Amino acid sequence: MIGFLLDGLIAAGLVGLAYQAVTSRSLFRGIIHFVVFGLTMALAWARVGAPDLAMAEAAIGAGLTGALMLVAYRRLVEDRRDAPVDPGPAKSRLALPIAIGSGLLVGVIGLSALFSDVEPGQAGQAVLADLQQVDLGNPITGVLLLYRGIDTLLEVAVLLTAFLAARALAGSESGTGSPTTQGPETPMVGALLAVVIPLTVLVSVHLLRAGSYEPGGAFQAGAVLAGAGVLLILSGRIAAAETAGLLVRMGLLAGLVSFILIGLTPLLHGGPLLALPGLWAVYFIETAMMVSIAITLVLLFAGGGGLKRGKHG
């Protein structure tokens, strides 16, 4: 009963925060509501029993999306402070009926899927039975790398493409507004970084390692590592550079290239594409993907093509 009440609160909170995010008067408040919405999503995932998703949502959905939105907001307001940033909501007579109709559509689909007579989760049962033979305790890592490898490969490719596209769009004057906070020389900042950065690296390596037998994995680990990078940028330790050095380029490509190369090797002896040759391949690819995801997300946040030592580095 208590659990049901908690779920009710979370569900109501999600709806309320979402409504606030799209309708609140100031754009900044909208961003904050959206970030809190992401955190509440993480709670909802934890309640549903999906800790992997909860961690991914908290780190990527709430954390990094929020950071990216705040940086974009800053670029909007620092250009012209006098201009109105948000023209406010438009009047539309059709908006409400269309919204209600599409909500009803989704609800009917969901409820009919939930209460259908078809036995649920047949693919999931097959995965769990099949993974018993492989020494991989986390079924989600198994699905991501062993059964839906092409999805994961393309996902890394999409992330890289998004970064390249965002980079291509950036105007020549971009990158001038560095997101460094004021007063990064304060002694407390250095002390904080000395504690937080090693801990963050430790947590991300743990998440990566844990991903094979309990909740965690390359995406969560990469997002946490990217969080450390964002912190370093905010405190002025590293800054965006115009072009990427060799190390950053290799890091950007590591996940995609190692996945493709290892995925292609089975073709040499007549196996299927992306049939990973063993657990070492899973670990190797996950590590490379973690590095690539972290560097891509940090570069997206920094708004530059590469990284260099910052003013306070």
Next chain:
Amino acid sequence: MDSLGLYVLAAAVLFGVGVYGLIVSEHLMRKLFAINIMGNAIFILLVAASGPVEGAPDPVPQALVLTGIVIAVSATAFALALMVRLYQETGQATLSSRDEGDDG
């Protein structure tokens, strides 16, 4: 009605809120919130409606949603870059021409 049903209903309402926000909001960043909310609604729906397997949600939709979360942040980052560029070029971060009358 159990908790999964509750989350399916929440997903439906969230999707409605997202569609409403997408239509009503003028600012592109707000439209981005709306699109992300719609995406999150579908994520909840995928996991909650697939039903439990051995006590936890089905791992296959969970993996799909994990992929989806990363794709969503990639698309959002790209869209934000588009919006910032549009703002640098035109001085406004909306697509509508409705406001032009207000300036004159």
